[in-house]
Amino acid sequence: ANPRLRGRAARMARLRALLADGSSWERSVPFRDPPASADGAGLAIRAKLMLPGALPPAPVVEFALELIDLTGQWAKQPALFFQSGRESEPLVQAVEQLAGRFGRVPIYSAVEVEPWSRIPERRWALVPYER
Numbered sequence: 001a002n003p004r005l006r007g008r009a010a011r012m013a014r015l016r017a018l019l020a021d022g023s024s025w026e027r028s029v030p031f032r033d034p035p036a037s038a039d040g041a042g043l044a045i046r047a048k049l050m051l052p053g054a055l056p057p058a059p060v061v062e063f064a065l066e067l068i069d070l071t072g073q074w075a076k077q078p079a080l081f082f083q084s085g086r087e088s089e090p091l092v093q094a095v096e097q098l099a100g101r102f103g104r105v106p107i108y109s110a111v112e113v114e115p116w117s118r119i120p121e122r123r124w125a126l127v128p129y130e131r
Contacts, residue, residue: 009034010067013045019058027054034071041067095129105129 011034017025029048035041045065049055099105108126117123 011069
């Protein structure tokens with residue numbers, strides 16, 4: 001309804017409720033793809049609340065919805081794993097960021113070692129991803 005917020009997307013929603021028994025309830029709903037419409041956000045929140053044990057334990061007296069981390073634009077997050085070399089640039093960047101943060105490469109590739117072996121553990125090995 002606010003024209004200043006039109007076309008902006010939120011990365012997370014925080015739901016807060018005051019319950020009839022006097023207690024409070026809070027749930028955070030992170031969005032995988034930031035929705036730019038109320039319908040998209042409503043579907044994501046509804047899906048999260050349909051999970052077992054997600055609803056408040058008592059009737060709701062007051063309810064508040066807060067949208068967090070508003071973005072100026074919305075887009076879909078690209079996949080990290082591709083077949084061609086040019087498209088693998090996001091993966092290389094992600095590996096470099098993780099290596100800088102942790103001091104080692106925390107991503108591994110499965111490499112075929114002994115395909116003739118009858119023991120499954122000997123057929124494949126995990127090796128650190130090479131940049």
